[in-house]
Amino acid sequence: xxxxxxxxxxxxxxxxxxxxxxxxxxxxxxxxxxxxxxxxxxxxxxxxxxxxxxxxxxxxxxxxxxxxxxxxxxxxxxxxxxxxxxxxxxxxxxxxxxxxxxxxxxxxxxxxxxxxxxxxxxxxxxxxxxxxxxxxxxxxxxxxxxxxxxxxxxxxxxxxxxxxxxxxxxxxxxxxxxxxxxxxxxxxxxxxxxxxxxxxxxxxxxxxxxxxxxxxxxxxxxxxxxxxxxxxxxxxxxxxxxxxxxxxxxxxxxxxxxxxxxxxxxxxxxxxxxxxxxxxxxxxxxxxxxxxxxxxxxxxxxxxxxxxxxxxxxxxxxxxxxxxxxxxxxxxxxxxxxxxxxxxxxxxxxxxxxxxxxxxxxxxxxxxxxxxxxxxxxxxxxxxxxxxxxxxxxxxxxxxxxxxxxxxxxxxxxxxxxxxxxxx
Amino acid sequence: xxxxxxxxxxxxxxxxxxxxxxxxxxxxxxxxxxxxxxxxxxxxxxxxxxxxxxxxxxxxxxxxxxxxxxxxxxxxxxxxxxxxxxxxxxxxxxxxxxxxxxxxxxxxxxxxxxxxxxxxxxxxxxxxxxxxxxxxxxxxxxxxxxxxxxxxxxxxxxxxxxxxxxxxxxxxxxxxxxxxxxxxxxxxxxxxxxxxxxxxxxxxxxxxxxxxxxxxxxxxxxxxxxxxxxxxxxxxxxxxxxxxxxxxxxxxxxxxxxxxxxxxxxxxxxxxxxxxxxxxxxxxxxxxxxxxxxxxxxxxxxxxxxxxxxxxxxxxxxxxxxxxxxxxxxxxxxxxxxxxxxxxxxxxxxxxxxxxxxxxxxxxxxxxxxxxxxxxxxxxxxxxxxxxxxxxxxxxxxxxxxxxxxxxxxxxxxxxxxxxxxxxxxxxxxxxxxxxxxxxxxxxxxxxxxxxxxxxxxxxxxxxxxxxxxxxxxxxxxxxxxxxxxxxxxxxxxxxxxxxxxxxxxxxxxxxxxxxxxxxxxxxxxxxxxxxxxxxxxxxxxxxxxxxxxxx
Numbered sequence: 001x002x003x004x005x006x007x008x009x010x011x012x013x014x015x016x017x018x019x020x021x022x023x024x025x026x027x028x029x030x031x032x033x034x035x036x037x038x039x040x041x042x043x044x045x046x047x048x049x050x051x052x053x054x055x056x057x058x059x060x061x062x063x064x065x066x067x068x069x070x071x072x073x074x075x076x077x078x079x080x081x082x083x084x085x086x087x088x089x090x091x092x093x094x095x096x097x098x099x100x101x102x103x104x105x106x107x108x109x110x111x112x113x114x115x116x117x118x119x120x121x122x123x124x125x126x127x128x129x130x131x132x133x134x135x136x137x138x139x140x141x142x143x144x145x146x147x148x149x150x151x152x153x154x155x156x157x158x159x160x161x162x163x164x165x166x167x168x169x170x171x172x173x174x175x176x177x178x179x180x181x182x183x184x185x186x187x188x189x190x191x192x193x194x195x196x197x198x199x200x201x202x203x204x205x206x207x208x209x210x211x212x213x214x215x216x217x218x219x220x221x222x223x224x225x226x227x228x229x230x231x232x233x234x235x236x237x238x239x240x241x242x243x244x245x246x247x248x249x250x251x252x253x254x255x256x257x258x259x260x261x262x263x264x265x266x267x268x269x270x271x272x273x274x275x276x277x278x279x280x281x282x283x284x285x286x287x288x289x290x291x292x293x294x295x296x297x298x299x300x301x302x303x304x305x306x307x308x309x310x311x312x313x314x315x316x317x318x319x320x321x322x323x324x325x326x327x328x329x330x331x332x333x334x335x336x337x338x339x340x341x342x343x344x345x346x347x348x349x350x351x352x353x354x355x356x357x358x359x360x361x362x363x364x365x366x367x368x369x370x371x372x373x374x375x376x377x378x379x380x381x382x383x384x385x386x387x388x389x390x391x392x393x394x395x396x397x398x399x400x401x402x403x404x405x406x407x408x409x410x411x412x413x414x415x416x417x418x419x420x421x422x423x424x
Numbered sequence: 425x426x427x428x429x430x431x432x433x434x435x436x437x438x439x440x441x442x443x444x445x446x447x448x449x450x451x452x453x454x455x456x457x458x459x460x461x462x463x464x465x466x467x468x469x470x471x472x473x474x475x476x477x478x479x480x481x482x483x484x485x486x487x488x489x490x491x492x493x494x495x496x497x498x499x500x501x502x503x504x505x506x507x508x509x510x511x512x513x514x515x516x517x518x519x520x521x522x523x524x525x526x527x528x529x530x531x532x533x534x535x536x537x538x539x540x541x542x543x544x545x546x547x548x549x550x551x552x553x554x555x556x557x558x559x560x561x562x563x564x565x566x567x568x569x570x571x572x573x574x575x576x577x578x579x580x581x582x583x584x585x586x587x588x589x590x591x592x593x594x595x596x597x598x599x600x601x602x603x604x605x606x607x608x609x610x611x612x613x614x615x616x617x618x619x620x621x622x623x624x625x626x627x628x629x630x631x632x633x634x635x636x637x638x639x640x641x642x643x644x645x646x647x648x649x650x651x652x653x654x655x656x657x658x659x660x661x662x663x664x665x666x667x668x669x670x671x672x673x674x675x676x677x678x679x680x681x682x683x684x685x686x687x688x689x690x691x692x693x694x695x696x697x698x699x700x701x702x703x704x705x706x707x708x709x710x711x712x713x714x715x716x717x718x719x720x721x722x723x724x725x726x727x728x729x730x731x732x733x734x735x736x737x738x739x740x741x742x743x744x745x746x747x748x749x750x751x752x753x754x755x756x757x758x759x760x761x762x763x764x765x766x767x768x769x770x771x772x773x774x775x776x777x778x779x780x781x782x783x784x785x786x787x788x789x790x791x792x793x794x795x796x797x798x799x800x801x802x803x804x805x806x807x808x809x810x811x812x813x814x815x816x817x818x819x820x821x822x823x824x825x826x827x828x829x830x831x832x833x834x835x836x837x838x839x840x841x842x843x844x845x846x847x848x849x850x851x852x853x854x855x856x857x858x859x860x861x862x863x864x865x866x867x868x869x870x871x872x873x874x875x876x877x878x879x880x881x882x883x884x885x886x887x888x889x890x891x892x893x894x895x896x897x898x899x900x901x902x903x904x905x906x907x908x909x910x911x912x913x914x915x916x917x918x919x920x921x922x923x924x925x926x927x928x929x930x931x932x933x934x935x936x937x938x939x940x941x942x943x944x945x946x947x948x949x950x951x952x953x954x955x956x957x958x959x960x961x962x963x964x965x966x967x968x969x970x971x972x973x974x975x976x
Contacts (some may be wrong), residue, residue, distance in 0.1 A: 313667075338462060338545070340585025344662050347582055352697060368446065368463050372581035387454050398442045402435045404575040406702040407582065 028166055031187070033062075033179035036166045037150065038069045040177040044167075048147035049177070050074040052139065055091045056210035058188045060098075060197040062152040062180055067098040073150075076142055079105040080134035081113070082123065082212035086201040093198050106142060108134045123214045134212075144272075144284055148175035154183050173270070173306050173328060260360070261392050262380040269382070271308055271329060283307060287331040287362075290315040293323075301326060310362075313341035317348060324355045332378070334363035343376045350377030350409060367391045371399040375407050425486050425794055426571050426716045428536040436533045439540055439579070443467045444526035451523065466546055466584065468539030469525060473846045478517045478525060479542040480532060484552040484570040484594075485513030485797040489788035492795060494535040496780035502528050507780065509765060509773045511837055511888060512591070513551045513797040514542055518844055540578060545586045547577035547658070551593045553601045554798040557717055558760045558806040560752040563613040564621050566596035568714040569647065572705065576651050583658050587665035588673035590658070591630075593799075594623070603799060603915040605629045605638045606891060608675045609657060612917075614644055622646040627657060627687070628679030631885035635921040636676040639684045641691060647710055649695075651703040656694035660687065720792035720807055725757025728810045742817055744866050745828030750813075757810050761791075763803040763820060764827035764835060768860045771853045772838040773801030782823045790816050800837055800876075802830065832869040833877060833942070834860040837888050841881030841898065842905075848881035850898025850905035855879055855934055862935040863942075872942055875956045878913070891915035893957045894938060895922040907934050911941070911968055912960050925969045937972060944971035 028036050041049055051066060053059045053075055066073050077091055095103050112133045116122060122130040143149070155164045168176040180188070192199070202210055210216055260269035274286045280299035287308035293300055300307060301323065308329035311317055317324075324330070330349060332342040342361065349355040360380035361373050367388040370381065383389045391397060428436070443463070450460040464470075468479040480495070487495075495515055499507045502524050503517040510516055520528060532538055542549055550570045557565040573592060577583070583590070593604040594611035604610025610626035622644045629638025645653045661675045664682075679687050736743025751760040763783060766772050775783070783803055787795040790812045796804035808816055820826035829835045836859065839845065841852030856879055863869055878892030882899070889895030895910035906928035913922030929937050942956070948967070949959045960968060 337459075338585055339667060340545075340583070341663055341667075343582040343585070344659055366459060368459075369585070372584055375581040387449075398445060400435070400438050400442065400579060402431060402438060403581075404435070404578050405580055407580075 030182040033183065034065050034068060036177065036179040037065050040148070040150065040167075040175070040179075041070050041073060044177075045146075045148045045175060049150060049175075050076060050142075050146045051150040052076045052078065052142075053152065054078070054211060055087055055094060055200075057200045057203045057208055058192075059152060060094055060199075061183075061188050061191050062150070063094055063098055063100060064191075064195055064197055065179060066150070067100055071099050072101045074146075075100055075103045076139070077103060077105050078135050078139065079107050080212050081108065082130075082134065082214055084202060084210070084213045084216075087210060087213075090198070090200050097198055106138045108138050112137065123212065127215060130215075146174070148177060150177045150179065152180055153178050154180050154188075156184050259382050259384055259389075260380060261383055261389075262358070262360075266383075266389070266393070270306075271331075274310060287329065290317070290320065293320070297323070308358075311342075311345050313339050313345075315345070317345055317353070321353050324349070324353055325357075327357060329358040329360060329380070330355065331360045331362045331382075334361055334365060334369075337364040337366050337369050339364075343372060346373070346377040347407065367396075368398055370397055375403070377408050425488060426483070426567070426713070432536070432575075433533075435578070436536070436538045436540070439467075439538065440526065440529045440533050443529060447522060447526055462544055462585070465544035466541055467525075467529070468542035469522075470543060471846070472518065472844055473842075474844070475519050476522055476525070477844070478520045478528060478539060479510070480515050480517070480537060480539045481542045481549045482514050482537075482797050483574050484550055484556065484567050485554055485799075486556075486567065487787075487795050487797065488535075489784040489793050489795070491535045491537055492780055492784035492787065494531060494537065496777040496784065498528055498531060499777040499780060506774050506776045508771075508840065509775065509797050509801050509803070511799050511801060511839075511886065512542075512549055513554070513799055514549060515797070518840075543589075544584075545588050545590075546584045547580065547586075547590045547592065550574055550577075551591070551602055551607075551799055553595045553597055554762075554796040554802075554804045555601065555751050555760050555806065556596055556796075557719065558751075558753050558755075558758075559597050560754045561599050562597045562754065563615070564596040565714075565717055566594040566611070566613060567717050568710060569611075569623075569650065570594055571713050571716070572651070572710070573654065576654070576703075580658075583662055586658075586662055587667045588670065588675075590661070590675065592654075598917065600915075600917040600919075601799075603888070603891065605917070605919040606631055606635075606888075606915060607638065609654065610638050611650075616644045616646075620646060623650060625653065625657075628676040628684070629919075630674050630676040631888060631890045632674070633671055633883045633885070634674075634677065634680075635885070635890040636680060637919045637921065638676075639679060641684065641688050648705045648707070649699055651705055652698045652701060653691075653695055655703055656691045656698055659694055660690045664690070719755070720794075722755045722758060722807070723809070725755075725809055725811065728757040730810050730813055740866070741821075741826070741828060742814070743828075744870065745817055745826055746813065747870075748828045748832060749830040751804075753807065755807070758807055759810055759813065761805040761808045761813070761816060762798070762830040763805065763825050764829055765802050765825075766829060766835050766860070767824055767827050768834060768864045769857050770860075772836055772856055775803070779823050779825055782819060782825070786816055786819055800835065802835070828866070829869060831874050831876070833863045833872050833875045834869060835876070836860070837876075837878040837892070839880050839882075839886035841879075841887075845881060845886075847884055848898070849883075849900035850881045850907065851931070852879045852881035852887060852896075852898055855896060855898070855907065855931060858932075858935045859938055862939060871952070872946065873952060873955055875942070876915075877938070888915065889913070890921050891919075892922060893955075893960070894941060896934065896938075897924075899928060901928065905931055907931060909934075909937060909941075909972070911965065912957065914957060923965060925965055926973050940972050941968060944968060 053063060055077055116133050153164055164178050164181040166178055166181055200210060207216060258266040258268050260267055271285050271287060274289060280296045280303060284305035287310035288300060289310045293309060306328045308331055309327045310331045312333045332345050334342050346359055349359060358380050359378050360382055361378045362382045365381050365383050366385055446463045449455045470477040495507055499505055503519045507515045507517055550573050552566045552570050556567050591607045592609045593602045593607040595602045595604050596613040604612055605626055606629045610629055612624040613621060614624040615621055624640060625642040625645055626638035627641040628636055630636050665675060665678045666672045730746060732743060732746045735746055749762040753759050765775055787793055787805055790808050791805035792807045794806055796806055798804055817826055836856050838852050838856040842848040842850055843853055876893045878888040879896040880887035880889040889897045889910060891913040895913050897908045899906050899908060908924050908928040910922030910924050912920055914920045945956045945959050948963060
């Protein structure tokens with residue numbers, strides 16, 4: 001896998017966080033795409049940045065910039081098996097002309113294709129699932145490996161992308177770099193002509209945004225360039241882009257299906273389930289069980305990747321106090337809603353150990369227990385129970401407006417018991 | 425007594441609305457029974473053998489006449505005309521309909537009552553001495569602190585899903601009438617070397633299938649740190665109490681298995697962290713709550729007395745009632761009156777809607793608007809002027825509430841048993857009824873003296889059989905009901921757990937078996953001042969066993 005210099009990444013990452021995303025976005029002239037890219041590659045995430053390219057109609061511009069800054073930046077191409085022959089040829093053309101040294105094709109899992117699309121017509125009956133098995137799924141293991149991504153997204157492309165900045169910090173603490181955010185269609189054309197970049201063979205035939213052959217059609221003059229994608233279907237994104245929160249927007253688990261509830265909304269979850277046997281060095285965006293962490297503590301502490309901690313009932317978190325700050329998220333398991341040990345764990349984390357990161361409830365998380373969880377310090381929930389999710393979406397929690405006991409770090413509101421209304 | 429302020433009222437109203445929504449979701453099918461169960465339990469709603477049962481909290485056993493009347497109204501309107509007072513000083517209704525529950529809760533809220541945490545694996549209603557605030561032998565009225573504990577424990581977000589239910593009892597008197605050594609936590613008023621009043625904290629007592637006497641975990645916790653100390657115990661229990669087996673999930677098992685010293689160490693370590701924090705109770709707050717429990721404005725009746733011996737001659741029944749059902753009051757010229765809910769042949773603890781109303785009227789007229797529920801399933805008028813006793817008695821007679829049997833053999837604790845309860849293995853009310861018939865003679869009862877019989881219809885011991893001087897436990901054997909007899913239990917400060925002395929009896933043999941034991945005691949006692957329990961402790965188990973089973 002193309003990886004290097006991982007050790008420096010978290011430092012820059014911290015710097016980015018410290019700077020704040022707005023400050024970073026203010027550093028560059030709107031049109032200074034190359035500087036944005038150079039800063040991202042050299043300073044923000046050295047060795048921990050990659051790009052996914054469709055090698056479509058206007059991919060050449062960004063790839064040319066990449067080649068100027070770092071021709072060995074990993075470039076991933078989703079070889080869905082449904083591309084136009086012209087696109088595949090164009091991949092080779094660009095590699096050669098631009099001097100890209102590190103282009104990788106990602107193929108769908110052949111078992112998935114056999115299973116879900118034996119006749120090759122899934123794009124017709126269920127394009128979302130087609131995208132999912134051909135793009136989202138194969139890309140997932142790749143995206144996990146990097147702290148950030150360069151995208152070719154542009155503000156003008158569709159209304160959904162109208163507020164795109166140069167740098168985004170995603171909800172899973174990854175960085176997305178959008179050097180072309182402010183480029184218009186004309187800017188792209190001008191850049192291409194100025195640098196004499198080869199054109200996608202289909203561009204001249206009226207294809208303005210090019211994806212897989214079956215789902216791409218010609219757009220009329222003046223039409224939204226992406227109107228030709230999935231024409232006739234209520235579908236705008238293929239699934240490899242990121243939603244507004246910056247998490248991967250997968251059609252199969254689109255916003256309505258997200259299970260992570262945080263700050264009042266369901267959002268994509270950067271964390272994946274822990275799988276038994278994961279080596280410490282490979283772990284990222286998982287909640288490491290307490291016992292596993294203790295067993296390989298040094299390895300986990302040396303890992304530069306974002307990690308969470310999974311606290312199960314009975315785990316003694318007191319022994320981990322010194323390491324808590326290392327975790328971006330702590331998941332507290334409720335194997336059954338009747339098992340109330342997690343409430344004590346959460347209170348200890350927040351009130352005694354001053355853990356300030358995400359504390360999520362996982363497991364049997366139900367509507368009627370959630371108010372208790374929130375009072376005890378949980379600030380995120382993973383919800384799979386359908387009526388509970390509806391209640392959250394509709395803000396129908398059975399919350400009590402008043403309470404007698406002081407719990408958590410917040411001041412007990414006015415109107416509650418005088419002797420409990422204190423700030424420490 | 426305590427009066428809700430706006431906050432309390434809004435809190436209960438909010439909770440009532442919340443549960444009304446949960447009932448609605450249950451009726452619509454959105455909530456499964458599994459999901460509904462812990463919610464309804466935390467609102468006092470059980471599913472019994474025949475119907476739902478609603479258990480209403482009577483915080484530390486104190487009621488106003490207005491509240492009592494509301495209970496009568498509920499019995500009449502939503503139930504079958506009666507209610508059942510429990511060993512946790514609560515009242516339960518056995519026949520409400522699920523759809524009526526939200527309305528009943530609204531009615532209750534209108535008189536500052538609720539069913540919050542009368543069930544479920546949470547901190548239950550705090551119980552106290554029924555004579556609190558009135559008893560002559562009291563160090564301090566425990567109810568202000570009980571009220572503060574009630575508030576602190578109400579919908580506590582950390583302790584609503586404990587391994588098992590959790591019961592706290594407290595007494596302000598050295599004579600324990602609240603069975604504090606048989607509760608998860610028992611608090612007994614104590615004074616330290618400086619003369620300050622605080623609490624002895626006892627932990628890990630309980631009945632059920634594994635009866636345990638609580639152990640002293642801290643000999644003196646001052647008021648200001650009491651909540652922090654309780655929270656420390658609760659946290660240790662919540663984190664480390666067993667959850668693998670519901671029969672081993674009470675804190676008594678944790679204390680027993682880990683040992684008092686280990687638990688004490690954990691609690692003290694936790695206490696060291698939370699002590700002096702946000703739970704510290706300021707004296708002003710304690711004073712504020714205590715003001716609600718200020719003694720009534722008693723009249724000067726110091727010279728007024730009643731001549732019990734004289735009354736016993738001219739009206740023996742009244743004499744007996746005076747003899748047995750009065751408790752010495754701290755205010756001269758006053759007494760606390762126990763209203764027996766144990767008429768011969770009745771179901772212990774049951775009261776009809778009319779009786780409930782009558783007692784409410786008596787409380788209003790003769791007891792400064794206050795009454796109490798006892799853990800022995802009787803009612804108490806705490807502050808009755810001696811000169812009013814006859815008037816009170818006459819009203820009680822008219823409503824079959826004048827049984828003068830307090831603390832006598834027919835004043836039994838008895839669980840609802842197989843007639844109502846889904847857990848029971850055997851009937852218990854009919855056994856109590858038969859025994860009361862057997863010993864109906866007032867003269868005989870008087871001769872026998874203090875004798876506590878406690879009857880449970882199953883091992884869960886709701887009838888406290890373990891701490892009966894004579895305990896009766898119904899078990900199922902070969903498809904039939906069988907009753908085991910235990911001797912020597914004691915719920916007071918002399919705490920002991922009764923011992924099974926031999927094979928069980930068929931239901932119809934139980935009254936005779938009790939009679940044999942009683943006759944043996946009468947024959948063996950050193951005098952009428954030696955009680956059954958004292959005689960048993962002096963003589964030991966063997967002679968009683970022989971008296972009951974013969975010299976086999």
